[in-house]
Amino acid sequence: MKKNLLTFILSLLIVGVYATPRVVDFRISSGSLLPGTLTLNANSSPTNFSATFTVQRGLAAGTAIPENVACVVDIVLTNQANTFKKSLSNTINFITDDVTSNYINRAISGSLSPSDVASGDQIQMRISYLDERGVKVTTLGGGFSYAISVPSTTPPPNPGGTNPTPGGGSVGTPPNWPIGSAGTVSTMAGIDITSSDLVYFWGVNGQVTVGNSTSTTGPTNTYVLPAGKQYTDVLDIAIAPTGLVYAWYKDGTISVGNSALNLGDYVAPKPFALPAGKTPADIVGISIAKNTSQVYTWYSDGTASTGNSTDLGAIRQPYAVNYPAGKSAGNLVDTGIAGSSGWVYAWYNDNTLSVGTSDSLAAYIAVKPVN
Incomplete structure (x- = not known):
């Protein structure tokens, strides 16, 4: 009996050694x-x-x-x-x-x-x-x-290059608004590109213009923000593939609108999160990828992150970004991701533009002027 017990204990020890x-x-x-x-x-x-x-x-x-x-x-x-x-x-x-x-x-x-x-x-x-x-x-x-x-192998279109046709306030169709301009690139509260490659410019003057990547002139109208928000409070504005328009604010909140003309009639302002060490004041550009709905954010220290509208680093924590020669994050006014190609358009404070990827902003087209 004792021998059998000893054998059993030894077998357990052996199994334990090999199984640990x-x-x-x-x-x-x-x-x-x-x-x-x-x-x-x-x-x-x-x-x-x-x-x-x-x-x-x-x-x-x-x-x-x-x-x-x-x-x-x-x-x-x-x-x-x-x-x-x-x-x-x-x-x-x-x-x-x-x-x-x-x-x-x-x-x-x-x-x-x-x-x-x-x-x-x-x-x-x-x-x-x-x-x-x-x-x-x-x-x-x-x-x-x-x-x-996997980069696209075809040249990107000039977003918004088609002539506007009658439409409404929806970001999915070119609007039939009076021709005007929301301002110059450096005076924009937000810029983004729709799934159909229309480029929307929201100015700090309360005007929104549908132009193209190299022109801030086109059909123009007024837009409104949620109660208590001022145009100068806006960090950036981006368009989702659904056509909803997202606005982020300097106080760390975000709102969502049904169209380019009302940025808070779908979701009232609520808090959003940033990657560790980042603050709203660090943000220099936000855009939404039209094929994945992922939100890309660029920061003043030369990095970018990927996330969702309420957590800007949920998918990918900050990574380094290559800027064109003579440009830095300090020159970046805004970014937009084209719906047709997925390429990233970057606008700078000297009214210029480059085209590339999220981590190399001139990978496809070098810096050129914006009218």
Whole structure:
């Protein structure tokens, strides 16, 4: 009886030793996959990437992997359903017993072609190992994923370049308003582009004009704000793909209007959140992507973030932005994301314009004048 009991206890101990996982944290710590998006080449050629893959054990959270097992890590492409599509990189090998409280860093590199990418695809880390029973286990890197940006291969249109036709106050149709101007670029409370590529300019004078990317002249009307708000209180104005118009204010609130003429008749002012360390006074531009409804915000320190209307950093925390030569965040008046191309239009305080991406504002068109 005692012998059987001893055998049972020993078996439990043995199982415990082999089954005890150690918590290991995996992440990319540096390289071209950070700050979270790999932007592919605008042509069909593959885009190379490199990164440092960091492994650390002993954390309170992470990926639980058994003792003394050989792990293989690579970078893979997955689809929107989080299903593996293909491996993109070389492999990294390590044994969990080698991972102490200090970091293990390994270089990893690979490439990705635009032809491999479908809508919703992402880049992830893949870890494979044999468990204590000899069964292969594969996990996708601890929840860390990296987005893929595929630039358009066609030139962007000149937003708002078509002649206005009779319409109403809706941002989806060109309005039949008297021709005028809400002011110059530097006097705007907000600028944005609709899904149909109309460019709306809201001036601090209470006028709104439908122009085009290089002209602030066109059909003009007056617009109103929620009670208690002044035109000089506005930080920025942006148009959602639904046609609703969002206005952010210097006091840290946001309102929503049904049209370009009333910016508070749909949702009354309510608070919005910013990334840590940012204040409303840091904001120099906001626009809404028409294909995803994500809200892009640019800041005076030369960074940008991605989020939603009430949490400007909910999706992507601040990342660096490249400005055209001779320009800085201090020169930026506003931004707009075109509905047809997804390209970012940036207007500056010297009445000029450039076109690019959220993190490179002149990637497609260099600085040129605005009339």
